[in-house]
Amino acid sequence: MKESNSIFLNGLNEAQSYAVDHFHGPLLVIAGAGSGKTRALTHRIAHLITEYKVDPSSILAVTFTNKAAREMKDRLELLLAKRLSNISHGKPWSTLQVAEQRQIRNRIYREISRELWIGTFHALFARLLRFDIDKFKDPEGLTWTRQFSIYDETDAQSLIKEIVTQDLQLDPKRFEPKKVRWAISNAKNQCLLPDDLVKNEEGQRGRLVAETYRLYRKALAANNALDFDDLLLIPVQLLQQNERIRSYWHNRFKHILVDEYQDTNWTQYELIKLLVTNGKEPSSFENWNNRSVFVVGDADQSIYSFRAADFRILMGFQKDFGKENQDNKNESTLVKLEENYRSTSTILDAANSLISNNKERIDKILRATRGEGEPIKLTRCDDEIAEAEAVIHRLRILDASNPELNWGDMAILYRTNAQSRAIEDSLVRWSIPYIVVGGLRFYDRREIKDLLAYLRLLINPSDSISLLRVLNVPKRGIGKTTVQRLSDAASQLKIPLWEVVSDPEAVRSLAGRSAKGLLIFSELINELQSHLLSSSPAELVQLVLEKSGYLSELIATGTDEAEERRRNLQELVNAALQYQEESEDANLEGFLSTAALSSDADNKDTASNRVTLMTLHSSKGLEFPVVCLVGMEQGLFPSYRSLDDPSSLEEERRLCYVGLTRAKEKLFLFHATERRMWGGMREPSIASIFLSEIPEELVQGDIPLSGGTTLRREKNLDRLTRIDRQENKRSILNEAENGVRRKYSGPSPGKKWSVNDKVEHSSFGEGKITHVFGSGEKISLAIKFAGMGTKILDPRLAPLKLIDE
DNA sequence: GTTCACGTAATTTTT
DNA sequence: TTACGTGAAC
Numbered sequence A: 001m002k003e004s005n006s007i008f009l010n011g012l013n014e015a016q017s018y019a020v021d022h023f024h025g026p027l028l029v030i031a032g033a034g035s036g037k038t039r040a041l042t043h044r045i046a047h048l049i050t051e052y053k054v055d056p057s058s059i060l061a062v063t064f065t066n067k068a069a070r071e072m073k074d075r076l077e078l079l080l081a082k083r084l085s086n087i088s089h090g091k092p093w094s095t096l097q098v099a100e101q102r103q104i105r106n107r108i109y110r111e112i113s114r115e116l117w118i119g120t121f122h123a124l125f126a127r128l129l130r131f132d133i134d135k136f137k138d139p140e141g142l143t144w145t146r147q148f149s150i151y152d153e154t155d156a157q158s159l160i161k162e163i164v165t166q167d168l169q170l171d172p173k174r175f176e177p178k179k180v181r182w183a184i185s186n187a188k189n190q191c192l193l194p195d196d197l198v199k200n201e202e203g204q205r206g207r208l209v210a211e212t213y214r215l216y217r218k219a220l221a222a223n224n225a226l227d228f229d230d231l232l233l234i235p236v237q238l239l240q241q242n243e244r245i246r247s248y249w250h251n252r253f254k255h256i257l258v259d260e261y262q263d264t265n266w267t268q269y270e271l272i273k274l275l276v277t278n279g280k281e282p283s284s285f286e287n288w289n290n291r292s293v294f295v296v297g298d299a300d301q302s303i304y305s306f307r308a309a310d311f312r313i314l315m316g317f318q319k320d321f322g323k324e325n326q327d328n329k330n331e332s333t334l335v336k337l338e339e340n341y342r343s344t345s346t347i348l349d350a351a352n353s354l355i356s357n358n359k360e361r362i363d364k365i366l367r368a369t370r371g372e373g374e375p376i377k378l379t380r381c382d383d384e385i386a387e388a389e390a391v392i393h394r395l396r397i398l399d400a401s402n403p404e405l406n407w408g409d410m411a412i413l414y415r416t417n418a419q420s421r422a423i424e425d426s427l428v429r430w431s432i433p434y435i436v437v438g439g440l441r442f443y444d445r446r447e448i449k450d451l452l453a454y455l456r457l458l459i460n461p462s463d464s465i466s467l468l469r470v471l472n473v474p475k476r477g478i479g480k481t482t483v484q485r486l487s488d489a490a491s492q493l494k495i496p497l498w499e500v501v502s503d504p505e506a507v508r509s510l511a512g513r514s515a516k517g518l519l520i521f522s523e524l525i526n527e528l529q530s531h532l533l534s535s536s537p538a539e540l541v542q543l544v545l546e547k548s549g550y551l552s553e554l555i556a557t558g559t560d561e562a563e564e565r566r567r568n569l570q571e572l573v574n575a576a577l578q579y580q581e582e583s584e585d586a587n588l589e590g591f592l593s594t595a596a597l598s599s600d601a602d603n604k605d606t607a608s609n610r611v612t613l614m615t616l617h618s619s620k621g622l623e624f625p626v627v628c629l630v631g632m633e634q635g636l637f638p639s640y641r642s643l644d645d646p647s648s649l650e651e652e653r654r655l656c657y658v659g660l661t662r663a664k665e666k667l668f669l670f671h672a673t674e675r676r677m678w679g680g681m682r683e684p685s686i687a688s689i690f691l692s693e694i695p696e697e698l699v700q701g702d703i704p705l706s707g708g709t710t711l712r713r714e715k716n717l718d719r720l721t722r723i724d725r726q727e728n729k730r731s732i733l734n735e736a737e738n739g740v741r742r743k744y745s746g747p748s749p750g751k752k753w754s755v756n757d758k759v760e761h762s763s764f765g766e767g768k769i770t771h772v773f774g775s776g777e778k779i780s781l782a783i784k785f786a787g788m789g790t791k792i793l794d795p796r797l798a799p800l801k802l803i804d805e
Numbered sequence B: 001g002t003t004c005a006c007g008t009a010a011t012t013t014t015t
Numbered sequence C: 001t002t003a004c005g006t007g008a009a010c
Helices: A014-021 A037-050 A066-089 A098-113 A121-135 A153-167 A177-189 A194-200 A203-222 A230-241 A243-252 A266-277 A323-329 A345-355 A384-401 A417-429 A446-459 A464-470 A480-493 A497-501 A504-529 A537-547 A550-557 A560-582 A588-597 A646-660 A689-693 A708-715 A718-726 A729-745
Strands: A025-031 A059-063 A117-120 A149-151 A225-227 A255-258 A292-297 A334-337 A376-381 A410-414 A434-436 A611-615 A624-629 A663-672 A674-676 A682-684 A758-761 A765-775 A778-785 A789-793 A800-803
Touching: A014 A037, A014 A334, A025 A037, A037 A059, A037 A066, A037 A255, A037 A292, A059 A066, A059 A121, A066 A098, A066 A117, A117 A121, A121 A230, A121 A243, A121 A266, A121 A588, A149 A153, A149 A464, A149 A588, A153 A177, A153 A203, A153 A225, A153 A464, A177 A203, A177 A230, A177 A266, A194 A203, A203 A225, A225 A230, A230 A243, A230 A266, A243 A266, A255 A266, A266 A292, A345 A376, A345 A646, A345 A663, A345 A689, A376 A384, A384 A410, A384 A417, A384 A624, A384 A663, A410 A417, A417 A434, A417 A611, A446 A464, A446 A504, A446 A537, A446 A550, A446 A560, A446 A588, A464 A480, A464 A497, A480 A497, A480 A504, A497 A504, A504 A537, A537 A550, A537 A560, A537 A588, A550 A560, A560 A588, A624 A646, A646 A689, A689 A765, A689 A778, A758 A778
Parallel strands: A025 A292, A025 A334, A059 A117, A059 A255, A149 A225, A255 A292, A376 A663, A410 A611, A410 A624, A434 A611, A624 A663
Antiparallel strands: A674 A682, A758 A765, A758 A800, A765 A778, A778 A789
8 A cells, every 4th residue: 555665754853754654543642841742743644645645624624723834735746746856746845936836835725735634623523523523413402503603712701791690690899800701611621511610610619610501501692602612612612413414424524633732721621522422431432443543642741721621631542542453553653752862952941841741741861962052141120121131131142142033032031921121121221122922912902893693694684792892893872881781682682782783673673862873774784785795704704894984083183193004904905816816716714713712922024133022821832042041939939829839830840841841952041049020019029940851061151230220221212222232243242241251250248158058948958059149239049948849948047057068 | 860080800722 | 192981060
């Protein structure tokens, strides 16, 4: 069946090759950071199609982000195009004319990539539901149609708030909608229904959460809407209850690949199981002919347990799927990719050492394939402003002294989004181009959400959340009291709000003087609906913009802000056009799904040469030659919520591991001794425990930098600093040398604390100093206490005594 | 019905 | 420090 010497096995190491060539049955690939995981995935798909003659439409590949999906598609297309170029033109891809290349790409698209299902769990199963949700039979009789809306977090929360205040008549201050929403989301991600929650939950509060969950589900159905979690949970229920549909998808998807398997939750796991075994117990599932499930992950990079991900699913993979099969066929179900092609050995040693402090993990190491590189540099700063300046200082030195490095090669990573602000200020001051990933999503801008709400309402008039959003936008003189009266009527009659709004009789009798606006509105919607079948998504966006009066209102306002909004809306038309180009059967439902499920990180264009700012979470799967990791402080990273919970602390440590392993060449760590949390309050902070878990010999320490006070004075000298920037690069380099020299010229006055000293703490007992951070006034110590682990303490405050030997 | 001003709460991480 | 929700004035 298989031709030997597949070109897709060339250039792979033994483990990668084994993974790519695996055909029948389950396989778990433990893939450390930078071990060529995406390479294995794309080569495998190409190999399955070309060597094992697998039909592309029977392949399902699940990624964690849309961006990863796109990258996988692109790389796969290129692999296949190169092969086809050799076969059909007899020459390498790079020597082909542009027209020939395009011709090949088109052919690959038509015959292969169009057929593949590659995407996130949410996107793929939303697609499945667009086929089959009308066949779903809910035990409580709830129904949805294929035109369902997808609610984002805000929509979901307002629905829950309505239930809490209106239906349950509870005080939203005591029974917070946000927390309830979180509890419900958690339940859904563990495959639990309201009834399961009733059984599990003890006490008043738990029962209220379960009741809210039940009502929320009912409300979603009434709006013909699903939240993100439903996109996974409803398919599970549907596949469990409907044997015909289950068999169809089971027979269709013969080869399933899951990336970032450590971050799957139990609902996603259930989906995989249903598709792979057609609902049978996985351990007794035998029929692996021409069928595989191939999961790739790294338990050390599991960072989404707050979203109900559970890396024990990864740890249990071998036990779950076909243990007997393994014995019968003498086939191993595990392969480890441990050779790292990304980072210097210094960076890897640091990461390996850090992660070895975790107890719960699969044993695995990263073997370096590259040179030692430079030491990691650690900088202590006075506060977050000084920290930002120190980071920028670093980047400027690099820019000046390494011609091959571009701004686009550098990334600044942080624990929380709020930390970006101080850094952005500094970047602006030094006129360094940058991009913040993961801030406000394009699709979350007010004007965009307004327009999308119109579109959602057009295809799904039951969607009252969308209706309420646009009913009086732009202003039509429809106020709160009118809306309340109409809503009351709708809920008494148990019909969607739209049916009241669109009934002229009802409007006249209920609305009084806002009747006119309401009539205009329902006429508008009716007219727009008449274009639904004949117009493309982009045309519909344009139509809504014009006919609703949204555009003319913005033009009339004439402010800069209105102009910005107008531009964004134009961008939405472009987004719709792009969607139409990219998808075969473009329709409005599809466009709205794409909009709902896209994230800011997906839109990051790697082409532009800018410094990247993002959270550690969004950095997963990426790599940069230069990485700056800021805010390495107890309470910030690790987050204060994890400080007294060992398993959350382990998750924070994994997050740190992810951060460190993003760096290819140069890694810089920063922490501040004082940080403005919110408002004007400054809070002292001590170095992160993670810093003490990186071997000291890999780190070149502390360059003292001028503090916040000096910088604030400098703000007035903005012009001067700009001039400074124009100066030749040597001055910047001198500055750097000075910085380093300062470190060595000033021996620490707090000399009495040094590494390996034995100390006694009044409550922790005897310990040994493993790290000294800073010096003089700003000193803190990492001390390893017997049986207590390592603590970071400020010796000026902590009851510590030096023990002489 | 609309607008504006004031008070209060918030900071983990995201499909 | 900002962003949001509430309430009272227009």
